[in-house]
Amino acid sequence: MAVIVLLTDFGQSDEYVGVVKGVISGINPRAKIIDLCHDIPPQDITWANYLLGSAYKFFPKGTIFLCVVDPGVGTKRKIVILETKEYIFISPDNGLLTKVLEKEKSKKIVEVKDKRFFLKEISSTFHGRDIMAPVAGYISKGIDLERFGSEMRKIKTLKLNKPIMKKDCLIGEVIHIDHFGNLVTNIEKGSGVFWQKITQRGQSHFYIEIKKRKIYKINKSYAESKKGELLAIWGSRNLLEISLSCGNAEKELGVKKGEKIWVNFS
Amino acid sequence: MAVIVLLTDFGQSDEYVGVVKGVISGINPRAKIIDLCHDIPPQDITWANYLLGSAYKFFPKGTIFLCVVDPGVGTKRKIVILETKEYIFISPDNGLLTKVLEKEKSKKIVEVKDKRFFLKEISSTFHGRDIMAPVAGYISKGIDLERFGSEMRKIKTLKLNKPIMKKDCLIGEVIHIDHFGNLVTNIEKGSGVFWQKITQRGQSHFYIEIKKRKIYKINKSYAESKKGELLAIWGSRNLLEISLSCGNAEKELGVKKGEKIWVNFS
Amino acid sequence: MAVIVLLTDFGQSDEYVGVVKGVISGINPRAKIIDLCHDIPPQDITWANYLLGSAYKFFPKGTIFLCVVDPGVGTKRKIVILETKEYIFISPDNGLLTKVLEKEKSKKIVEVKDKRFFLKEISSTFHGRDIMAPVAGYISKGIDLERFGSEMRKIKTLKLNKPIMKKDCLIGEVIHIDHFGNLVTNIEKGSGVFWQKITQRGQSHFYIEIKKRKIYKINKSYAESKKGELLAIWGSRNLLEISLSCGNAEKELGVKKGEKIWVNFS
Numbered sequence: 001m002a003v004i005v006l007l008t009d010f011g012q013s014d015e016y017v018g019v020v021k022g023v024i025s026g027i028n029p030r031a032k033i034i035d036l037c038h039d040i041p042p043q044d045i046t047w048a049n050y051l052l053g054s055a056y057k058f059f060p061k062g063t064i065f066l067c068v069v070d071p072g073v074g075t076k077r078k079i080v081i082l083e084t085k086e087y088i089f090i091s092p093d094n095g096l097l098t099k100v101l102e103k104e105k106s107k108k109i110v111e112v113k114d115k116r117f118f119l120k121e122i123s124s125t126f127h128g129r130d131i132m133a134p135v136a137g138y139i140s141k142g143i144d145l146e147r148f149g150s151e152m153r154k155i156k157t158l159k160l161n162k163p164i165m166k167k168d169c170l171i172g173e174v175i176h177i178d179h180f181g182n183l184v185t186n187i188e189k190g191s192g193v194f195w196q197k198i199t200q201r202g203q204s205h206f207y208i209e210i211k212k213r214k215i216y217k218i219n220k221s222y223a224e225s226k227k228g229e230l231l232a233i234w235g236s237r238n239l240l241e242i243s244l245s246c247g248n249a250e251k252e253l254g255v256k257k258g259e260k261i262w263v264n265f266s
Numbered sequence: 267m268a269v270i271v272l273l274t275d276f277g278q279s280d281e282y283v284g285v286v287k288g289v290i291s292g293i294n295p296r297a298k299i300i301d302l303c304h305d306i307p308p309q310d311i312t313w314a315n316y317l318l319g320s321a322y323k324f325f326p327k328g329t330i331f332l333c334v335v336d337p338g339v340g341t342k343r344k345i346v347i348l349e350t351k352e353y354i355f356i357s358p359d360n361g362l363l364t365k366v367l368e369k370e371k372s373k374k375i376v377e378v379k380d381k382r383f384f385l386k387e388i389s390s391t392f393h394g395r396d397i398m399a400p401v402a403g404y405i406s407k408g409i410d411l412e413r414f415g416s417e418m419r420k421i422k423t424l425k426l427n428k429p430i431m432k433k434d435c436l437i438g439e440v441i442h443i444d445h446f447g448n449l450v451t452n453i454e455k456g457s458g459v460f461w462q463k464i465t466q467r468g469q470s471h472f473y474i475e476i477k478k479r480k481i482y483k484i485n486k487s488y489a490e491s492k493k494g495e496l497l498a499i500w501g502s503r504n505l506l507e508i509s510l511s512c513g514n515a516e517k518e519l520g521v522k523k524g525e526k527i528w529v530n531f532s
Numbered sequence: 533m534a535v536i537v538l539l540t541d542f543g544q545s546d547e548y549v550g551v552v553k554g555v556i557s558g559i560n561p562r563a564k565i566i567d568l569c570h571d572i573p574p575q576d577i578t579w580a581n582y583l584l585g586s587a588y589k590f591f592p593k594g595t596i597f598l599c600v601v602d603p604g605v606g607t608k609r610k611i612v613i614l615e616t617k618e619y620i621f622i623s624p625d626n627g628l629l630t631k632v633l634e635k636e637k638s639k640k641i642v643e644v645k646d647k648r649f650f651l652k653e654i655s656s657t658f659h660g661r662d663i664m665a666p667v668a669g670y671i672s673k674g675i676d677l678e679r680f681g682s683e684m685r686k687i688k689t690l691k692l693n694k695p696i697m698k699k700d701c702l703i704g705e706v707i708h709i710d711h712f713g714n715l716v717t718n719i720e721k722g723s724g725v726f727w728q729k730i731t732q733r734g735q736s737h738f739y740i741e742i743k744k745r746k747i748y749k750i751n752k753s754y755a756e757s758k759k760g761e762l763l764a765i766w767g768s769r770n771l772l773e774i775s776l777s778c779g780n781a782e783k784e785l786g787v788k789k790g791e792k793i794w795v796n797f798s
Binding site for chain 3: 001012032034035036037051055058059060063178179180222235241248
């Protein structure tokens with residue numbers, strides 16, 4: 001049974017996601033459609049990247065990811081299909097797949113061109129419904145990727161902000177605030193100089209600073225801290241997060257996306 | 267595989283949608299249930315009309331639409347099944363299907379009456395769960411529509427506000443504001459005097475006015491305008507929309523539903 | 533076809549629910565996954581209890597409920613499987629299943645221990661994804677419950693606030709405010725002294741008081757009251773609710789969760 005996963009910035013208050021599912025179901029009624037996230041902030045290709053980059057591997061082999069964050073809809077920006085060893089991704093060619101390509105080798109890239117696979121009427125505002133949804137439906141039925149258009153060598157990638165390593169500190173930033181008010185940063189577990197530093201030195205030789213509040217260790221669980229205490233923890237996306245035990249760190253600190261975070265080594 | 271589509275004003279923060287799916291799945295585990303929209307503003311039959319009227323045709327033939335915007339729940343208002351050439355609609359008889367009936371011929375209308383198809387206990391506040399969900403489940407299993415009750419000749423229709431054509435201007439209004447802050451109006455593509463006027467005259471002989479801001483053309487894509495510019499475009503529902511390029515027109519203009527929009531012909 | 537129902541406090545703006553579905557679908561692609569509710573207020577085990585306690589019986593026999601409201605994630609709190617006559621529940625052992633156990637006999641309780649059924653990497657913040665989702669997937673494939681760990685005799689239960697019966701009045705409280713602004717109280721239909729009192733005496737011998745507003749009867753339908761009137765009604769969860777006819781009682785009264793409600797007998 002084919003699985004099609006939807007990742008969009010459509011929100012959930014309109015019928016946009018529903019009609020995409022309608023179009024897919026008309027083409028392949030047996031496809032299993034799963035919502036990954038529809039609350040990517042409008043046009044925020046960067047966060048869509050991080051989210052997809054940590055989430056895709058939790059889906060079964062063969063999953064088709066339909067990713068629609070598409071500020072260029074209606075222009076000549078391309079729509080592409082990326083095939084990796086285990087997955088297929090459909091997306092506007094705008095860098096949304098940068099993080100995936102950091103982790104997966106590209107097996108094939110196809111530019112979507114063949115109008116026989118589109119809806120008959122193409123709107124200028126909703127290619128997710130009129131082009132990408134039917135393409136996902138046909139791919140899920142086993143149509144060869146070549147048939148959708150012509151092969152390409154390369155797709156666009158974004159230059160994502162990495163944390164900056166200074167002499168005695170690492171400067172990262174908050175790239176997402178989740179439903180619980182957890183502050184998700186761009187500092188990744190298991191990569192970069194920072195990771196070497198803290199694993200070499202142990203946890204006692206650094207402190208984390210955000211909004212003038214200091215945190216002296218990285219927790220193994222939320223509950224290790226007392227209720228109401230600020231804490232740092234490796235979140236489920238393998239990114240460093242700042243949380244408030246049994247509370248909401250966003251409200252506690254008054255933080256917005258883009259807030260800087262320092263890891264100071266002593 | 268039967269497809270059942272849900273359109274309600276239940277919101278998504280309670281278990282209302284979930285239990286409706288539970289009831290349907292108990293009757294027909296093989297039904298594929300798709301959420302069209304659950305964020306119709308409470309009791310807003312008018313917007314439910316427009317949304318359904320533009321969305322239903324994106325679903326496969328045979329789809330069953332379960333539409334529950336039901337301010338009269340618990341009173342003697344009827345519950346009806348409408349069969350058209352390709353679809354089946356279940357709804358309180360309150361005008362929710364007016365737009366569908368503008369576009370589709372009614373093949374059969376049945377008033378739902380037979381309690382054998384309802385849940386055993388009928389609450390006074392949630393007929394979506396206790397009556398309409400099981401009826402949808404049984405219809406999806408192929409039970410003849412006549413068996414649910416008695417045939418009717420006519421269902422209720424609403425008088426929906428159409429744009430007003432004056433001598434040199436057309437006055438419409440904002441009937442929905444979407445997740446992106448796009449202002450959706452009641453001015454329809456391809457219908458009415460307005461449409462004739464702009465297609466006859468070309469785009470240069472009119473301007474659009476909303477909140478004292480003027481727009482001189484109808485875009486073919488969002489990106490045709492510069493970032494931050496106000497623009498007009500035919501949206502994916504074939505209704506005229508006012509948008510802010512890469513931004514949020516609702517916030518920019520401080521507009522609410524009901525705001526007037528003028529198209530002035532010169 | 534196995535049905536797995538999700539009840540969490542994950543919200544819907546992140547990818548948390550989506551990846552849980554990905555993990556389940558990787559193990560059992562044929563499982564039908566239904567969202568019951570993801571907007572339990574963070575860590576609010578009490579409301580999860582009431583919601584689940586009234587909702588589970590609308591799902592087909594054999595349904596597996598995956599319930600993740602888990603403030604103790606990453607600590608030594610147990611994860612349990614509860615089997616009743618018709619259903620299976622998976623949950624942290626934190627009292628979430630108290631209401632279910634008021635209504636259903638426990639047939640078997642198993643503490644989840646066997647890591648062969650978990651994801652290979654276990655995060656410290658997301659056992660819903662790493663432990664409970666795969667366990668749900670394997671249960672849905674028919675793996676015997678004993679294989680997941682060792683049998684237990686008892687799981688934790690919460691002492692839920694019941695309404696207090698005084699000599700001439702009953703004092704309850706608002707435990708949830710729904711999408712429509714309906715105030716849901718902890719006063720249950722068909723149970724307790726209150727129920728006996730009002731059924732014995734008829735509706736004329738009591739009045740309900742909340743925020744100094746009085747209501748003199750319990751409605752059979754919303755529409756029995758005029759537009760804008762405050763009313764009391766037995767809601768679809770069999771709990772007493774305060775509503776505003778065609779309006780929003782929460783906004784009208786400025787009420788928050790925890791607000792007291794009095795039923796005065798004369």
